[in-house]
Amino acid sequence: MAGGRSLLTILVFLAIAELGASKRYNTTAGIVAGKINVHLVPHTHDDVGWLKTVDQYYIGSNNTIQEAGVQYILDSILMYLTSNPDRKFVYVEQAFFQRWWREQTEEVQSVVKELIHSGRLELINGGWCMHDEAATHYIDMIEQTTLGHKYIKEQFGVTPRIGWQIDPFGHSAVQAYLLGAELGFDALFFARIDYQDRRQRYKDKSLEVIWQGSNTLGSDAQVFTSIFPVHYGPPDGHGLAYEESDEIPVQDDPLLFDYNVNERVDAFVAAAQSQANITRTNHIMWTMGNDFKYALAGKWFVQMDKFIHYVNLDGRVNALYSTPSMYLDAKHAADETWPLKTDDFFPYADDKKSFWTGYFTSRAAFKGYVREISGFLQARALQLEFLAGRKKDVPNTDSLWDALSISQHHDGVSGTEKQHVTNDYAKRLAIGAAESDLVVKSALKALTSSSEENFVKCPLLNVSFCPLTEHAKKNLVVTAYNPLAWQREDYVRIPVNEEGLVVKDASGKAVPSQLVPVSDATKRTRSYYVRANLGVAPGTPPSYWLYFKAAVPPLGVSTYYVSIGSADTGKFLSKFENSNGSSSIEAGFDTKLTFSSKTGYLTRISNGKSGAETPVQQSYYWYAGYAGSGQHSGAYIFLPDGQTATPVASEVSLKIVRGPLVEEVHQEVAPWIYQIFRLYKDVGHAEVEFVVGPIPVDDGIGKEVITRFTTGIPSEGVFYSDSNGRDFIKRVRDFRSDWKLEVTQPVAGNYYPVNLGVYLTDKKTDFSILVDRSVGAGSISDGQLEVMLHRRLLVDDGRGVGEALDEVVCLPQGNSSNCEGLTVQGISYINVNPVAKAARWRRYEGQKKLFPLQLYFGTTDGENKINGFTSFASGYALPENVGLITLQALDNGDALLRLAHLYEADEDEDLSKTATVDLSKLFPGRKIKSATELSLSANQEKSNIKPLKWKIAKAGITRKSPRGAALDASKMEVELGCMEIRTIQIHFE
């Protein structure tokens, strides 16, 4: 790109040259007291993938879809910025900015540095993308933000202070307090809130608030939040949207026709006064930009130059080049009192029939893949890279970090991008995972003093495809890595064919095992998806799943040996049994499920140990996606055709598998829905594995498939759902805390995003569901919870993506006759618990599901020795209420550690307490020289963060739990108060 780039070398000379240049427009205006100050904030909104892939957006290719090329936008901005020292710009998406930066010459880079240091170019938000806030897990949000902030810090030595989530379709509490206040952000800006909420805020002048997102941290984590009056473009209807067809340039040349300075100034002033009427203080902000704008930066800057000049000559209002930071500081200086906002901004609706609650589930398979890869990056890749020592050359984990960060985009994991873009995200994740897998293999080899051949992974294990285990004639070696910082026990299952297999641990001791027949549904999925993904037929399916329980130390491995052995070594062969004719069927161990023999459906869940129990019916339903006139149901929006879901089947066939380790109840709900309830010995909950798809649409009806649990718990309109997998938020049916809700969509308007789980409670008993990916869920009737699992829709919903959410999977031959609707397979976890024990189960199991055991396979002739290891000092594990969420090697050899307290205040009697971690135990072989606490995104020392103080109309909730004490370098102990995350850089000797 030197052609385009080298142009910019000249800009080195520019700042100097410019200062001497005569200017026709006076654009020097700053803030003027006593006037309405219109802060013009030039910006561009550059989606990190949406209608085109991130590379296509950057390069400017595939323009039949959308005319957009970010490299040219950045070129253009730079040129026009440099030419007038009054002009300012804010840039957001580091996934683009960093590419562009790398291509610049050193001269241009120094110009950019100067622009950044002088505040004329401000990097805000600063993450790799503008992440989604519904379908994202907080760990991924932190990671993608950290990636962007890292480069900004390295290159420019600056730390962004502005959150700029202008486009995401609803806003989470975690965004406000964790990815806001805890990052050190002084403010958060966004555009999208419920249309009724916005209407109310116009009246109350409450578009700007102090937002406390955390009940636990309370006033200790506040952020000034500014919601745009309409959207993130310039004020509507005034022709201020440049590069749009309805723009109206200021024509101030009296020698040409259409001279319009007076009309344009009047329009500007009118727009300013109108906004001032709904805004506290005399500062208003105009977002001067839009999606992929500023390819013609001159259009914007020249017009703004003119407005600043002529509007200020007019004098009724004051216009100035500004940034969100300048605006924020003006707001802060105004000494105004602000309303308090708690909880979050879900769900988002932009019209009566337009609830953006469909995307909580859209592209459920992709959402599952993102979650799986996220676990892999944190768990195996980063940890093991650290443990074995990071290499600067490839293979390393950078490509996966990049890919996972990109996919957090609000048209990424949200599922609201075009199909080819989803494919691109998935491809990037797969490529990154493949590279990281080499890191993992190499690390495991080193840590176990073994050979790489032992660490073959089976990515299609979930559909029972793993040639190594299926055809193991020799001894099979199974290595399990535990990414948790706790000792764990977990059941392992692998597909096999031999009935005489015996499992032994590393000491040669036999481990009880059970063979369970592979279901026809799994075989069918295996057959289709192995062909679709690998391009080859998978051969005869395996007959059995081999189950056994593995015990693995924290950040360590255990190895198990599977071979054909003698008869009485604890192995058990299960068969499918049909219902025995009694009126009900029970399955399970301590936790039991009861089914009706008549309908085949679940009727009760009970826990023998705790005594908690509730009647529960469960089955599958589908909402018909509305496809008539007006608003449709689609990738973004959930609009059921009527408020009633159609049951898939009134009765289901039922088969049971019994045995000593695991019992399963198989239900074929329909030809396209298969479900397995799975109960393990000594496990206090049930797994619900579902296989949904291909959703039939030959009746011309798009379907949104839910699983609905109807319990006996009198929930009184209330249920709880998590915020980005972190805090639980109380949800009240047909109610919003900020305004009196006019209920227009009784179902869609009561859906919320879920990343960890949902539960119902009557203050004695909780019924909980944990999920394995982000989904939408709601409680439409008392005692009910429903989770949307998969959506297949036939029309677009008019929010830009321009495609129906009609995912299909094709066999390699490729033409459409080889395609069928996408099948989604996943697992939910259900439990009934006494209230006092429920949180502990949710938190602990949630962490286990997030960071599952990672399995590797090999074969051995007998002498293959794989040393187990744990990373911690012998016997040490983190406290049960603390999770290790990051352990990462920095380029200088330091470790970056993130520890998260997993409990909210008052959530659990024992565990909602300050916890202590002994750093010295985490790195037994190494000596810590120093430890520094950093901000959440690791771009500054924590102590540097000085939150702004604000006057709040209603006193905020004060924090319910003390923060942990400052890091005591002498003791190397880290204290964590409830819900605290502490980010620590550890420098070794």
Add this chain to the structure above:
Amino acid sequence: MAGGRSLLTILVFLAIAELGASKRYNTTAGIVAGKINVHLVPHTHDDVGWLKTVDQYYIGSNNTIQEAGVQYILDSILMYLTSNPDRKFVYVEQAFFQRWWREQTEEVQSVVKELIHSGRLELINGGWCMHDEAATHYIDMIEQTTLGHKYIKEQFGVTPRIGWQIDPFGHSAVQAYLLGAELGFDALFFARIDYQDRRQRYKDKSLEVIWQGSNTLGSDAQVFTSIFPVHYGPPDGHGLAYEESDEIPVQDDPLLFDYNVNERVDAFVAAAQSQANITRTNHIMWTMGNDFKYALAGKWFVQMDKFIHYVNLDGRVNALYSTPSMYLDAKHAADETWPLKTDDFFPYADDKKSFWTGYFTSRAAFKGYVREISGFLQARALQLEFLAGRKKDVPNTDSLWDALSISQHHDGVSGTEKQHVTNDYAKRLAIGAAESDLVVKSALKALTSSSEENFVKCPLLNVSFCPLTEHAKKNLVVTAYNPLAWQREDYVRIPVNEEGLVVKDASGKAVPSQLVPVSDATKRTRSYYVRANLGVAPGTPPSYWLYFKAAVPPLGVSTYYVSIGSADTGKFLSKFENSNGSSSIEAGFDTKLTFSSKTGYLTRISNGKSGAETPVQQSYYWYAGYAGSGQHSGAYIFLPDGQTATPVASEVSLKIVRGPLVEEVHQEVAPWIYQIFRLYKDVGHAEVEFVVGPIPVDDGIGKEVITRFTTGIPSEGVFYSDSNGRDFIKRVRDFRSDWKLEVTQPVAGNYYPVNLGVYLTDKKTDFSILVDRSVGAGSISDGQLEVMLHRRLLVDDGRGVGEALDEVVCLPQGNSSNCEGLTVQGISYINVNPVAKAARWRRYEGQKKLFPLQLYFGTTDGENKINGFTSFASGYALPENVGLITLQALDNGDALLRLAHLYEADEDEDLSKTATVDLSKLFPGRKIKSATELSLSANQEKSNIKPLKWKIAKAGITRKSPRGAALDASKMEVELGCMEIRTIQIHFE
């Protein structure tokens, strides 16, 4: 615009900075012998008005219609040009470039100068616009070119050498020889030729030719002409059209997806080889640009940088940054032999049903206004400005020169622009004319030693509206200015109410006069159009036209006094008479017209003096504009629904006016067509005044109205039409000289553009029609001539304008119920002549119609003395075969004079001879110090023009008439050979 502009100040530093910058792409390639050389010529095509007005295009407003802002395009080009010294650009339209230039700082101007002097930015064509070639008069073409060339010369000291008429819809002989060779252009480039012609040229490799447009000058005025293989964008189908949605950028970053260097290079090479197969020499040219492209100049330049780099690494062909000049020089150096082309490229068709012959007549009223204003500029304004002395301050004639030049655009006078753009052109012309009228008034006052009140003009005289004459109770003073360089006599007619009016000349001698009743048709037009144009009701219409004959010296005035006088002073009162019952009716004097009493239609025209005569029927017909599926008839395209025109009426009412000076035959052909045949005493031809409109379309049929003359002349498929009002070209029905025509449209395919006139001949007798504006005309059957007068169509024809050509005129109240279809009023001139006298009539009358007497009015109480004057030495006039086409004051006080020999070789026995003009007689009061002959556009000394020599396959016609001798400064005599135009700058002592 300093905001946008001042950015560019930095570019001063650029050339230096750039040279030191490291470059990733090698773009230094020049021509490589032995390879296909692909000359990449970056350009933008910026219409000077089309869908938006010229100001809107410049400013970038009204973008709902079209996204285009030329100021940003020029900014962008400059930035990217300066950043890589290998890049080149050609810019064309000076109406835009000059605005932009004026807004730049001096620093930027020096950068631009350096770019121009180094050949990296080449100004080509260089006129104010890219003029149309069908609906334009050669004098206007010269003027608009001169305006642009003047600024280019003044600012940069350069003279364009390339004609670049890439978009006009057909190409004229006058363009080739006059606006090509005689300007000093070395080559002419364009895109549009007939699709059959192009097909043939592919086969013959004859897209590049030596074009001799003049039969008279022959080989003395040749120009190398290059026709693009497809259009003026990059090669189709290869994704090379940047800023278009189907662009395919070169993706050469192996770290991103979609790396495509090999495919892109292959596509480039394939396109080059394909073009090389139809091109002589191994040089091919790609026009890298399109309409209003290069707003994102980086898209083009960065891609071209990459192509030059990678294609030349590949090595199969050689790619280079180039200009048409470089390409031309390479062609010239190749020493190839070229085909010869004569005549012109009309009509243009781009498909079987798509003949672009409608625009010859589209917007007939506007075409008439342009012609009128053109005469005013040349005749009154420039001449009188010179004669009375030019002022640098306003008022001056510059605004009219600008407006008239803009309106010559190929979407201006062509009529192919949107309605609001036509309105804008007309408004500019009116404003310019108003300013020039002040110049004229002031000049006349000075030259006649009189007061300005005597020089009131009546712009609506044509519809009998002139309050001063209508209500003259006192003495009326009529001043007639003669812009011709010949003594002339012409009939004057003015609307009056008094029957007792007497006309006297300046000496007090009575002048014969005649009163003719004003027709109801004129009254109706007067009533509607005065209200529409002035916003007021015109009051009672006048009863009579007062006719008298005025005699005026060259470039001089005569004054006539009209007052109520005694009975026997030669005045005559005519009345309408109906046909007298005989089988035929005759009207006229020496020239007589005969009409059938039965049908009312013309049957014969005869000339008593010469004895020439022919039977002739005349009436009105309309073609139904095709509006069915596929191609429609519209602003550009004439596509009749069937090949037969529908007669408007089989019989017409007829009224006669008889008298001593003038006889008129009035016909009401239909409620919407009124026609007056007018014959003057001592005038050898008949006027045919027509009033056509509002064309009825309530039957849902768009109509294209023609007047058709069916004579007794056996024309054998041949007729003659002029080229831009200059040369006559033989047209043969259903025949093209360059290829064997497949006839698809027997009517539309035989239409040609007309600006002066058409004629039929049988080598003994000519029947001629002269026109008062540009029209389309044809001879569809032997002996027939038809002229299209007015078009009203209800659907768009799909060539971009996006509007039906459905012109309406509205009364000031404004809503559509106050609107009606546009009425067109005009005059044609018909004559029958012996062949030997016909050319003389056409040339002389043509000149008179082009430069009509200019009338001014005043009133006097008796002592109002207006001195007559002539500008020439007493009694001197130019020879009859020489026309004065320019007399203009230059800013330094010099005169710019253009003299045009009006006859082709062999056109007239007496007048097709070298003529001599004595310059000393033209400026009797002043002493000529020196006279310098210039090129046609006055931007260089004629002697500097050194035409390139070319080898031609078929020897060209040598010139048929010698050029005049070089200017003899000692004698101050200018010789003019046939068809010569000599441009002379005269410096006075």
